Amino acid sequence: MNKSAPIEILLTTSLKEDLKAYVSLHPECVTDIAALAVSGTPTVAWRAAWLLWACIEKNDSRVAPYVPDMIRILPHVDDNRKRELLKVLHLMDIHESDEVSLFDTCMTIWEKSGRQPSVRLNALRMLLRLAAYHPELKNEMAFIAQGHYLHDLPDASRRIATRLLRSAGIEQN
Numbered sequence: 106m107n108k109s110a111p112i113e114i115l116l117t118t119s120l121k122e123d124l125k126a127y128v129s130l131h132p133e134c135v136t137d138i139a140a141l142a143v144s145g146t147p148t149v150a151w152r153a154a155w156l157l158w159a160c161i162e163k164n165d166s167r168v169a170p171y172v173p174d175m176i177r178i179l180p181h182v183d184d185n186r187k188r189e190l191l192k193v194l195h196l197m198d199i200h201e202s203d204e205v206s207l208f209d210t211c212m213t214i215w216e217k218s219g220r221q222p223s224v225r226l227n228a229l230r231m232l233l234r235l236a237a238y239h240p241e242l243k244n245e246m247a248f249i250a251q252g253h254y255l256h257d258l259p260d261a262s263r264r265i266a267t268r269l270l271r272s273a274g275i276e277q278n
Contacts, residue, residue: 112134112137112138112141112153113141113145113149115127116138116141116149116152116153116156117148117149117152121155121156121159124156124160125156125159125160128156128160129160132167135157135160135161135165135167135168136167136168138153138156138157138160139153139157139167139168139170139171140171141153142154142157142171142175142189142190142193143171143174143175143178144174147182147183147186150182150186151183151185151186151189154186154189154190154192154193155189157189157193158189158192158193158196161193161196162196163196163197164196164197164198165196165197168193168197169197169198172194172197172198172199172200172203173200173203175190175193175194176194176199176203176206176207176210177206178190179191179207179210180210180213184220184221184224185221187214187224187227187228188221188223188224188227191211191224191227191228191230191231192227194207194231195227195230195231195234199235204235204238204239207231207235208232208235208242210228211228211229211231211232211235212228212232212245212249214228215228215229215232215249215254216249216254218253218254218257222258222259222262223262225258225262225266226262226265226266226269229249229266229269229270230269232246232249233246233269233270233273233275236273237273243275246270246273246275247275247276249270249275250270250275250276250277251277252277255267255277
């Protein structure tokens with residue numbers, strides 16, 4: 106890959122393994138990729154978030170400054186980008202001041218049955234993660250385990266959601 110090519114071009118013309126190799130050789134570009142994930146054109150932004158998740162470590166300091174923006178734009182982006190941003194956010198520490206907004210957004214995603222199952226499952230994972238830090242949310246979590254939120258999921262996704270809820274100690278209604 107050509108280092109002089111703008112990362113946007115690489116994101117739209119390269120295979121994932123080539124992109125990961127490029128990031129491995131040029132770790133400084135992670136901040137550019139994070140910036141594109143929150144502000145790029147929809148196609149570039151989705152691919153940036155997709156690549157970011159594959160290339161960062163837990164609580165990656167290069168991505169941390171972009172976490173509030175990722176949370177802020179989450180309600181306004183398409184499902185593919187939502188899924189990838191949620192996967193990135195799951196790797197990052199969430200500042201207490203951003204938790205409420207993220208919780209509300211994930212609750213909205215989980216409750217909307219027409220969304221892609223993978224987006225809903227990633228929202229559920231984030232809801233359960235946030236609830237683990239805040240035991241007072243346990244009552245809210247019982248609400249999300251109601252059958253009508255699970256019945257419209259495909260069988261495999263329903264099994265995953267059931268397993269996630271069970272492992273969090275939340276009984277289905």
